[in-house]
Amino acid sequence: METTVIPKSSAVFKTLVRADMATLFSNRRSVVISLLVPLIILVSWKPLVKVMGGPFALSTAIGIGLMSIGLMGYTLSVARDRDKGIFQRLRVAPVPTWAIMSSRLFIQLVMIMILTLLVFIVGYQYDKITLSTEGYLLTFAVAVIGGAVYLSLGQLIVGLIKTAETINAVTRLTYFLFIMVGMFGEMGTLGPQVKEGVHWSPYGSVKLMLAASMEPAKWNHDTTITVWVCLGYIIVFAGIGIKNFKWNSK
Amino acid sequence: MAVDQDKYILKVDGLGVTYGDFVAVKDVGFNVLQGEIFGLLGPNGAGKTSTLSAIEGLLKFKQGTIIVDGQDVQQKPLYAKASMGVQLQSTSFQPELNVVQILQLFSGIYGVPKSKDEIKDILKEIKLEDAGQKKFGQLSGGQQQRVSLVIATIHNPKLVLLDEPTTGLDPQSRRQLWERIEAIKAKGHAVLLTTHSMEEAEAVCDRIAIIDHGKVIAIDTPEALVDKHRDDPEVVAVSRRGKITLEDVFIGLTGTAVRD
Numbered sequence: 001m002e003t004t005v006i007p008k009s010s011a012v013f014k015t016l017v018r019a020d021m022a023t024l025f026s027n028r029r030s031v032v033i034s035l036l037v038p039l040i041i042l043v044s045w046k047p048l049v050k051v052m053g054g055p056f057a058l059s060t061a062i063g064i065g066l067m068s069i070g071l072m073g074y075t076l077s078v079a080r081d082r083d084k085g086i087f088q089r090l091r092v093a094p095v096p097t098w099a100i101m102s103s104r105l106f107i108q109l110v111m112i113m114i115l116t117l118l119v120f121i122v123g124y125q126y127d128k129i130t131l132s133t134e135g136y137l138l139t140f141a142v143a144v145i146g147g148a149v150y151l152s153l154g155q156l157i158v159g160l161i162k163t164a165e166t167i168n169a170v171t172r173l174t175y176f177l178f179i180m181v182g183m184f185g186e187m188g189t190l191g192p193q194v195k196e197g198v199h200w201s202p203y204g205s206v207k208l209m210l211a212a213s214m215e216p217a218k219w220n221h222d223t224t225i226t227v228w229v230c231l232g233y234i235i236v237f238a239g240i241g242i243k244n245f246k247w248n249s250k
Numbered sequence: 251m252a253v254d255q256d257k258y259i260l261k262v263d264g265l266g267v268t269y270g271d272f273v274a275v276k277d278v279g280f281n282v283l284q285g286e287i288f289g290l291l292g293p294n295g296a297g298k299t300s301t302l303s304a305i306e307g308l309l310k311f312k313q314g315t316i317i318v319d320g321q322d323v324q325q326k327p328l329y330a331k332a333s334m335g336v337q338l339q340s341t342s343f344q345p346e347l348n349v350v351q352i353l354q355l356f357s358g359i360y361g362v363p364k365s366k367d368e369i370k371d372i373l374k375e376i377k378l379e380d381a382g383q384k385k386f387g388q389l390s391g392g393q394q395q396r397v398s399l400v401i402a403t404i405h406n407p408k409l410v411l412l413d414e415p416t417t418g419l420d421p422q423s424r425r426q427l428w429e430r431i432e433a434i435k436a437k438g439h440a441v442l443l444t445t446h447s448m449e450e451a452e453a454v455c456d457r458i459a460i461i462d463h464g465k466v467i468a469i470d471t472p473e474a475l476v477d478k479h480r481d482d483p484e485v486v487a488v489s490r491r492g493k494i495t496l497e498d499v500f501i502g503l504t505g506t507a508v509r510d
Contacts, residue, residue, distance in 0.1 A: 004319060004333045004408065007361025015358030019347060026346035085342040092306045093359050094332040248308075 012095055016103035023077075024107055034073055035115055038065035039122050046127055054129035058119055059210035060183070062143055065115040066206065067178055070150025071171050074108050075157050083164040083249045091247060105151065112147040116140055135214045142213035145230055146206035152234045153202060155241030162249045178203045205229045257284040259319055259333075259409045259440035260305065266313030267300045267464075274300040276464040278314070282409065287431065287441040289455035291448075293504050297464040298444045299339075302413055305442070306336055319408045332360070335402035335439075337395075339413040343386045349373070349397060350382040353404070360405035376400050392423030399430055403439070410434055412443040416450060428454050448497040462504045472496050479503065 024031060038061035049057045081087055090100050116139065123129040131139065154171070161167050178201075184190050185198035186207070198204040205226050212223040260282040267275035275297040282288040292298045303309045305316055307327045316323045316330075323330040343352045350369055357364040364372070373379050376396045381389060389397065395415060402410055412431065416424045431454055435441055445451055451458050452472045459469040468475055479485045480494040485502030489495075 004329060005361050006328050006332045007359065011361065011363075012359050015355060015363070018358075019344065019351065019355040022351055023344045023346045081344070084345075085338065085340055086344055088308060089336075089338060089342055090359070091308060092331060092334075092336040092338065093356065094328045094361070095359050096328070 006094055009096060009099060013099045013103060016090075016095070016099055017106055020103050020107045021110075024111075030072070031111070034065065034068040034111070035118055037068060038062065038115065038119055042119060042122055043126055049127045049129065054123065054127065054131075055211040055214040057127065058123050058129060058131075058139075058214060059207050061119045061123070062116055062139070062210050063146065063203065063207040064179060065119065066112065066143065066147045067150050067175060067203070069108055069111045069115065070147060070152075070154045071157075071175050073111060074104065074151050075154030075171050076168060078104065078154070078158045079164040079167040079249075082158070082247065085248070087247045097247075108147065108151060109144065112143055113140070116143045131214050132216070134216045138213040138216055139210060142209050142227075145227070145234075146210055148234050149202050149206050149230050149237075152237035152241060155245070156237040157241070159241030159244040162246060164249065182207070200229060202230075202233055205233070258282060259284050260288075260442060261317040262301070262305065262314070263316075264314035265301065265304060265311060265316065267297070267304055267309065267311050274464055275304070275311075278461065278464070278466050280459050280466060280469055282440045282442050284408070284440050285435060285438050286456045287435050287443065287454050289451040289458035290442060290444045290461060291446075291451055291458055291500060292444075292461035296462045296504070298461055299413070300464075301461065302411060302442075302444060306334070306411060307331055332405070333407055334409040334411055335405065335407035336411045337398045337402040337413060337415055339417070345385060345387055348383050348385055349378065349389070352386060352397070353401065356401045357404050362405045364404075372400055372404075391418050392420070392426070395419060395423065395427055396430070399427070399434075403434060406437075406439075408439060410439050410441045412441065414444055414446065416445070416447065424450070448495065448500055452496050460500060460503055467503055468499075475499050 041064060042057055042061040045057050045060070087100065091097065120131075120136065153174070157167055157170055157174070161170060181190065181194065182198055182201065182203035185194040186204060188195045199208070208226050209223065209230055212219050212226070258281040262281070263279045265275055265278040266273070278297065278301055280288070290298050290301065300309070304311045305318070305323065307323055307330060310324065318330040319333040321329045321333070347355065350366070353364060353369045353372065370379065370382070373382055378393060378396060381393060386394060386397065399412075399415070402412070415431070416427050419427065428450070431441060431443070443455070455472060457469065457471050458475065459466050460475075461467065470478065476494055476496055476499055479499045479502060482502055485494060485498050488501045488506060489498045
């Protein structure tokens, strides 16, 4: 019999990423829906672009896309795989647990990049929205932070709730609430208190941060505070979510 | 390969597992030798799964030690996991992946990446050459078990853990799986399996341990256990046709009450 060899972490990570990528692209329908919703918003909001400005439309589209990726993509897939025992099968192999989760987060990062790029392309083609080079680059970086807010919120949900069905319901409800209350709330339709609440909510903070990153010249103290708020959300949500996370739903 | 009496691959010593105030496993100890098929038997809730989970590294324990191939599973978990191959009770793989992709995934994470041709050969060996592009869920129960077993041994591990491997299989598939388990043993691997089937324990296990209420209550070869307990009043009382079987000994030792 051969001597026992512990596989290299980098090789294990690469293998996991390849499998997670294959899984992602096998679910083409959910990938397309995640990307299509923000693009439909962007296209249907064409009349609003002149009134509210290009950054408003782009940041709304990217913000909603990030929410789909974090809540629908990451959270639901983690809940399903935990429920089906897929994580347990991986955990009995010589795979560091960080590699299992990092591979999944890496896939979501790729999705965030694709989403941001598509929104920029459609925004330019359809609404003729252009940004400065710094604006494009900063938005990519800020989209990662915004994505991390929703991914950590997803981690919080899978950390606190064990059953896949309940997670499914809670996630969809959160998604729906963020979109409805967030979109109408930030316009002031639901009153000044809701508007203020939405401003500091994960939805409002991510959106404000994204909008500001598209016009770096207008970046101010308020924007910097919003970035800190987002980082705070990430630390708290991810901290609680990771601490309470169970690999097995039984 | 004959059982090597001097070389144990797995040594469980004084294992204790608790869930809050509930003691699931108490002072469990046994060894599995190189080239041996060792069966872990017990009624539902006896502590088999907790013992197995502790060996697999799925749960942390505070009492006792588990040594796999000379390494402590809690101190060197990656080494211990690399030394063993595992077939879980309900094996689950990503439903989107096909059989070839699953084999590529697991050969990669065990550090023995396989080319497409090598995977084709593996599938041919387990008579699944046409199933490479099928999803795991599209395979029959017997085919799924064959794939799971080949994954458990893909890295040529020293210890193979099989959790109720033949549950739900028809007699033909079960016999075929027994032959595969014996072939694993013939290659020099040590095998630890759990089962509810006394027929299976008698047919394939060199030694068995009966575990109940979290404790090992008997360890020996199936034949020796029958010989040792054939005159116990509890065993004779549950015997159905006069001839004492391993099942009679098992029920005699663990009681007739149905466990949930």
